[in-house]
Amino acid sequence: xxxxxxxxxxxxxxxxxxxxxxxxxxxxxxxxxxxxxxxxxxxxxxxxxxxxxxxxxxxxxxxxxxxxxxxxxxxxxxxxxxxxxxxxxxxxxxxxxxxxxxxxxxxxxxxxxxxxxxxxxxxxxxxxxxxxxxxxxxxxxxxxxxxxxxxxxxxxxxxxxxxxxxxxxxxxxxxxx
Amino acid sequence: xxxxxxxxxxxxxxxxxxxxxxxxxxxxxxxxxxxxxxxxxxxxxxxxxxxxxxxxxxxxxxxxxxxxxxxxxxxxxxxxxxxxxxxxxxxxxxxxxxxxxxxxxxxxxxxxxxxxxxxxxxxxxxxxxxxxxxxxxxxxxxxxxxxxxxxxxxxxxxxxxxxxxxxxxxxxxxxxxxxxxxxxxxxxxxxxxxxxxxxxxxxxxxxxxxxxxxxxxxxxxxxxxxxxxxxxxxxxxxxxxxxxxxxxxxxxxxxxxxxxxxxxxxxxxxxxxxxxxxxxxxxxxxxxxxxxxxxxxxxxxxxxxxxxxxxxxxxxxxxxxxxxxxxxxxxxxxxxxxxxxxxxxxxxxxxxxxxxxxxxxxxxxxxxxxx
Numbered sequence: 269x270x271x272x273x274x275x276x277x278x279x280x281x282x283x284x285x286x287x288x289x290x291x292x293x294x295x296x297x298x299x300x301x302x303x304x305x306x307x308x309x310x311x312x313x314x315x316x317x318x319x320x321x322x323x324x325x326x327x328x329x330x331x332x333x334x335x336x337x338x339x340x341x342x343x344x345x346x347x348x349x350x351x352x353x354x355x356x357x358x359x360x361x362x363x364x365x366x367x368x369x370x371x372x373x374x375x376x377x378x379x380x381x382x383x384x385x386x387x388x389x390x391x392x393x394x395x396x397x398x399x400x401x402x403x404x405x406x407x408x409x410x411x412x413x414x415x416x417x418x419x420x421x422x423x424x425x426x427x428x429x430x431x432x433x434x435x436x437x438x439x440x441x442x443x444x445x
Numbered sequence: 446x447x448x449x450x451x452x453x454x455x456x457x458x459x460x461x462x463x464x465x466x467x468x469x470x471x472x473x474x475x476x477x478x479x480x481x482x483x484x485x486x487x488x489x490x491x492x493x494x495x496x497x498x499x500x501x502x503x504x505x506x507x508x509x510x511x512x513x514x515x516x517x518x519x520x521x522x523x524x525x526x527x528x529x530x531x532x533x534x535x536x537x538x539x540x541x542x543x544x545x546x547x548x549x550x551x552x553x554x555x556x557x558x559x560x561x562x563x564x565x566x567x568x569x570x571x572x573x574x575x576x577x578x579x580x581x582x583x584x585x586x587x588x589x590x591x592x593x594x595x596x597x598x599x600x601x602x603x604x605x606x607x608x609x610x611x612x613x614x615x616x617x618x619x620x621x622x623x624x625x626x627x628x629x630x631x632x633x634x635x636x637x638x639x640x641x642x643x644x645x646x647x648x649x650x651x652x653x654x655x656x657x658x659x660x661x662x663x664x665x666x667x668x669x670x671x672x673x674x675x676x677x678x679x680x681x682x683x684x685x686x687x688x689x690x691x692x693x694x695x696x697x698x699x700x701x702x703x704x705x706x707x708x709x710x711x712x713x714x715x716x717x718x719x720x721x722x723x724x725x726x727x728x729x730x731x732x733x734x735x736x737x738x739x740x741x742x743x744x745x746x747x748x749x750x751x752x753x754x755x756x757x758x759x760x761x762x763x764x765x766x767x768x769x770x771x772x773x774x775x776x777x778x779x780x781x782x783x784x785x786x787x788x789x790x791x792x793x794x795x796x797x798x799x800x801x802x803x804x805x806x807x808x809x810x811x812x813x814x815x816x
Contacts (some may be wrong), residue, residue, distance in 0.1 A: 269451050272459055276447040277468050277514040279507050283453040308730070317653045339775060341502060353521035365548040365607025366775075373502045380669045396548070403503050403599065 285405030287374065289384040291443045292355055295325035301354035301383070302330060303346070305338040305371055307420035309426065310361045313388070316430030317358060317437055324434070335374075339366035342374045351381050352404055356441045359419055360388035360433075368393035372400040376409065386440040390416035410435035446510055448479060457540070463518070470588065470597055470616055476610040485513050488523035490785065491530065498533040500598050502544040507533065507597040512589075515596055519589035524567060526580055527783050528645060529589045532557045532619075535647040535781040540795040542615045543752055545775045548651035553649035553770035555590060556687065557619040558754055560633035561643030563783050564621035571623035573758030576653065576765070587617030589811035597788025612652040620756060626692035627755035628699030635705065635749075635779045637790055648687060648752065648778040651680055653765035660693070660762050664701040667694050668708070669762075670713035673746045674766050675751070678726040681718055683742065684769030685750040685792060686710070687780055691757040694764045716744035728772060744768070752778055 292298060300321060302314040311334065321327045331353050333346050350357055359377050363370030368389050375387035389397045391413050401409040412433055421429060449466070453459050459476035463469055475481070486493065491509035498507040512533065516526055536543045536555060546553055559569060570580035578584060600606035608615070624631040624640075633644040656671045671688065690698070698708065721737035723729040745751055757763065769776065774796050781789035 269454060271450060271452050271776045272476065274449045274451060274459070274462065275477045275479055275482045275514045276449060276466075277511060277518055277592065277596040278447070279505055279511045280446065281505060331525060332666055338547075340542070366545040368607070369502050369544065369548050369605065393607065399599055399604045400503065401600075403505065 281403060284337060286380045288406060288409060289379045289382045291384050292439060293443060295321055295327050295345065295356070295441065297326060297328045298355040299329045299331060299353060300327050300405060301350040301357040302332045303342060303350065303357055303374060304332070304358035305335045305359070305361065305367055307338045307363060308366055309350060309421060310338075313418060313430050313433065314358055316427055317434045320431060320434035321437070324438070325445065332387050338364070339370050340430040341382050344390055347377060347381065347397060350378060351383055354383065357383050357385040358388065358437055360389065361414075362389035362393050362397065363419060365393070365396060368396045369400050372397045372411065373410065375403065376404045376406065379409070381425050386437040388414060390414050392416050410440060412440060446514065466687045467601075468518060468592075469588045470591055470595065472616075475520050475530075477514045477517040481517050482514055485517055485523050485526065486510070487789070489526045491526075491653065497530055498537045498543065498593070498597070500532060500544055500547075503598060505592060505598055505787050511597050512593055515592040516589045520581070520585040521589050521591050522581070525586050525589070525722070527785070528559060528563065528567070528582075528586050529593075530785065531645045531781045532586070532590050532647050533593065534785070535645055538779040538781075538789045538791055540777050540791040541600075541647065541649075541774045541779050542796060545771070545794050547594050547598055548605055548607055549771065549775070550607050550609045551651075551770040552611035552615070553651060554612060554614035556614060556617045556650045556767055557587060557590065558619040558632060558646045558687065559630060559643070560631050560638075560646070561621065561783070562641065563643035568719040569621040571621040571756050575623070576621040583619050583621075584617050587619030590605055591617060599672055605756040607625075614652060616632045622754040623692065623756045626695070626759070628695055629705045629753070629755070630750060632754045633718060633780060638780065640784065642787075644780050645783065646752070646780040648685060648767070649776045650687065650767040651770045653689075653767045654680070656688075656694075656764040656766055658694075658762045662697065662762060663778050664698045664703055667698060667762075668703075668711055668715075671764065671766070672712055675712055675716040676718060676816060678718065680768040680771055681723060681726075681728055681744050682769065682774065683744075683746045684771055684774045684776075685745060685752060686766055686768040687754060688750050688764065688766050689754050689756045691761050691807070692733075692755060695755045700739075705753045706748070708753060709751045711803065712751055713743050713745055713748040717741035718744075746774065
């Protein structure tokens with residue numbers, strides 16, 4: 269028997285764990301930010317979810333921000349606009365490898381700035397979303413998971429998925445019962 | 446770095462432990478013992494905490510210390526480290542957008558072309574089978590880069606490497622240009638470096654597409670075939686690509702007076718597809734509108750996006766086109782000197798002014814479109 273000391277090839281990752289934003293007690297009268305990443309149907313599904321939240325909770329106002337590139341983190345001025353103007357954010361749609369991870373990154377960037385954020389990914393990208401949350405020090409961070417793909421949906425099919433998403437968004441943005 | 450103390454009967458058990466820890470690409474690795482890692486670190490010019498690659502979406506900084514362990518795993522020699530480091534510095538350039546290249550469903554590999562004197566110093570193979578196995582430096586440098594992406598950027602299949610299919614170049618993709626067999630200036634010289642400077646150029650690409658003709662052909666025949674390959678709908682975009690001519694093809698072209706800029710201009714124009722075709726094929730969004738059957742877009746943004754190099758054995762009319770993988774211009778080629786003190790050079794125009802990344806609807810914009 270020989271004793272060997274193997275050096276781990278993994279990159280040490282020991283940044284401080286961010287604290288997730290506090291959840292508002294209610295969405296009544298809230299200003300909701302919609303951060304779309306310019307993927308197909310990203311803006312459309314966010315609008316449908318917002319309409320659901322207006323009807324269900326009396327959301328007062330909606331602020332829309334569109335990212336020019338889905339796979340590049342949201343620009344500083346986009347984040348600042350949201351932080352200054354809204355109470356909570358919904359961001360969509362992570363439906364590819366590099367945009368799902370960027371969508372998670374944007375959601376966590378807003379959480380770090382005190383804005384409760386619901387991130388929408390499609391199901392195949394769940395492991396990628398979890399990995400980004402874990403790297404960011406918050407493996408417990410939950411996000412909405414939608415059936416894949418959402419890109420080609422229209423009409424009633426898109427509305428049905430948006431309702432499914434709205435249910436998850438409610439539980440992500442409001443305090444746990 | 447974390448150290449794992451293990452008791453094993455022999456070397457094969459140590460290799461099995463590396464597999465079990467999830468550190469490998471599926472092939473056996475060299476167990477990174479502290480003795481070996483220290484020896485490589487002592488031979489390297491890097492400070493252990495020097496950051497060679499940053500990835501902002503993951504929030505990860507890859508240090509020299511971690512890179513050295515992965516070079517040991519990959520089977521590198523200590524003298525390979527500067528080339529691995531240069532490739533990582535190139536991928537650290539913001540225009541490379543390493544996050545997208547590593548995570549994308551399109552599954553590209555960072556393909557590394559080495560230029561300059563270091564090719565000979567390391568005994569790299571730019572001749573027969575240069576894209577394939579058989580050369581220690583080619584294989585282990587490319588493999589070390591992959592292991593860094595896996596072990597330091599978490600690029601595990603199905604997790605933070607979301608490649609739908611990927612390709613075999615993701616094991617290892619590194620080769621030198623065979624400058625001595627080229628009738629033209631080498632790639633790094635056209636990208637602004639002195640011939641005597643050793644460089645790496647990195648571009649994230651798909652697997653190669655064959656530009657195969659019979660022997661005894663003319664320049665027109667080679668370019669007719671190459672044009673058809675570049676026009677292919679399945680990888681048509683405004684991104685870049687490597688066009689690696691075999692020495693025989695390069696000689697035929699040069700003997701008939703073709704320069705690299707002339708070849709690039711010819712292929713750039715010939716690679717145009719109609720906007721209607723790009724929409725029919727799902728490269729751009731539907732619907733097809735008036736004029737789409739007339740308007741066209743080349744497979745590049747500018748002619749110099751077709752990055753020409755020469756490689757392969759003396760005989761054979763086989764050339765290769767390695768196109769960038771994304772539907773837009775998510776990532777461009779970066780060239781970095783192997784010596785650590787020089788800046789990396791991006792491509793102009795780079796992604797900053799790109800109309801389309803991946804599924805960006807702006808990919809349907811009229812930039813680069815001609816009537």
